[in-house]
Amino acid sequence: MIAIIFYLAALTMIVGAVGVITARNPVHSAMFLVMTLMSVAVNYVLLGADLAAAVQVIVYASAVVILFLFVIMLLGVDQLDDVEDKLNHQRLIATTVSVLMAATLLLAGGTKWAQGARSVTGSLEQDNLGNIEIVASTLFTKYVFVFELTSILLVAAVIGGVYLAKRSTTTMDLLDEDKPDLVIDSSEVEK
Amino acid sequence: MTITTTHYLVLAAIVFCIGLAGVSIRKNALVMFMSIELMLNAANLTFVAYSQALDDIAGQVVVFFILVVAAGEVAVGLALMVAIFRRKNKTSPDEISNMAEIVRIDDSEVTNVS
Numbered sequence: 062m063i064a065i066i067f068y069l070a071a072l073t074m075i076v077g078a079v080g081v082i083t084a085r086n087p088v089h090s091a092m093f094l095v096m097t098l099m100s101v102a103v104n105y106v107l108l109g110a111d112l113a114a115a116v117q118v119i120v121y122a123s124a125v126v127i128l129f130l131f132v133i134m135l136l137g138v139d140q141l142d143d144v145e146d147k148l149n150h151q152r153l154i155a156t157t158v159s160v161l162m163a164a165t166l167l168l169a170g171g172t173k174w175a176q177g178a179r180s181v182t183g184s185l186e187q188d189n190l191g192n193i194e195i196v197a198s199t200l201f202t203k204y205v206f207v208f209e210l211t212s213i214l215l216v217a218a219v220i221g222g223v224y225l226a227k228r229s230t231t232t233m234d235l236l237d238e239d240k241p242d243l244v245i246d247s248s249e250v251e252k
Numbered sequence: 253m254t255i256t257t258t259h260y261l262v263l264a265a266i267v268f269c270i271g272l273a274g275v276s277i278r279k280n281a282l283v284m285f286m287s288i289e290l291m292l293n294a295a296n297l298t299f300v301a302y303s304q305a306l307d308d309i310a311g312q313v314v315v316f317f318i319l320v321v322a323a324g325e326v327a328v329g330l331a332l333m334v335a336i337f338r339r340k341n342k343t344s345p346d347e348i349s350n351m352a353e354i355v356r357i358d359d360s361e362v363t364n365v366s
Contacts, residue, residue: 064253071263078267078290082274087282094286097267101293104260108304113296113315120319125289125326132330133282136337155276163269167262174261177302182310185303192312199309200316211320218324225331228338 067107074100087133091126098122109185111192260301268294279344285329292322 073096080093098121105114183199185192200208267290274287296315303311337343 064255067255067259071259074263074267075270078270078274081286081290082270082278082283087280090283090286094289097290098293101297104263104297105300107255108260108300110300110303110312110315113300113312116316116319117296120323121289121293125323128326128330129282129286132333136334136343152277155273158276159269159273162272163266166265166269170258170261170265174258177306180307182308182313185307185309195309196312196316199313204313207317211317214324215320218327222327222331225328225335 063107066103070100070103070107073097074104088130091129091133094129095122095126098126109192112196257301257305260297264294264297264301267291267297279346281333281343281345284345285326285333289322289326292318 077093077096077098077100081090081097084090084093098117102114102117102122105111105117182203183195185195187195190198271287271290271294274290275284278284278287296318299311299314299318303309333343336348340348342348
């Protein structure tokens with residue numbers, strides 16, 4: 062039974078991943094991305110990582126993809142990539158490199174995947190605690206400093222995102238070519 | 253037919269390489285972002301698979317940190333895309349090469365290209 066679920070999830074995951082990189086329309090790519098992310102969540106459930114699966118669905122498959130769709134539709138870029146390759150045979154080279162990378166990974170893994178000591182940080186099963194409790198207690202005890210650091214990272218990302226996306230005369234002057242109408246007279250603003 | 257850790261690792265390796273191909277093939281920066289998400293998810297799946305194999309909760313904790321970094325990356329990256337598109341009306345990284353051009357101008361001592 063678990064094998065059937067795994068192979069179904071693996072199939073949808075790979076089909077979705079191929080769809081992301083082959084779909085002509087970015088909106089279709091985003092939909093294929095949802096397919097892959099949901100399959101990853103199924104795999105998390107199979108592996109007993111309940112909290113990771115829930116967060117995967119809530120954050121990744123919903124919030125991140127909606128952000129993608131929002132930007133695609135905001136910019137109206139849902140058309141073909143009509144840019145010429147700057148490198149000769151870029152597609153061929155990229156595909157070859159990726160296939161070689163996959164072959165290397167699989168060959169190396171076929172002999173021996175990395176091994177390590179068991180239960181260094183904490184076991185997955187501790188006296189009747191569920192997966193969520195164990196993850197939470199580890200996160201807020203052993204990794205509490207890293208957890209606080211990620212909050213700083215998120216604040217920085219929010220400030221950076223707002224600053225970049227806001228319509229401003231000072232942002233990205235490097236990219237400014239011929240839009241003098243964007244320059245606002247500061248004395249006008251004060252009125 | 254039992255599913256072992258190796259199955260998950262092989263699956264993650266395949267998806268990672270598909271993401272790698274996507275980043276290098278596609279010209280649309282948004283699709284390149286999505287391919288990066290694919291690669292991050294493959295890494296996450298590896299972490300969770302090892303967490304199960306080695307009976308260690310740290311793998312699942314690391315997944316959360318990767319999620320946070322990915323969310324921050326998407327927020328800043330998409331804001332950059334909006335800012336660039338507003339200025340240049342282009343979303344392909346191949347067409348946005350101001351910084352590369354500045355270096356080339358310095359090299360060949362051409363004063364005004366654009």
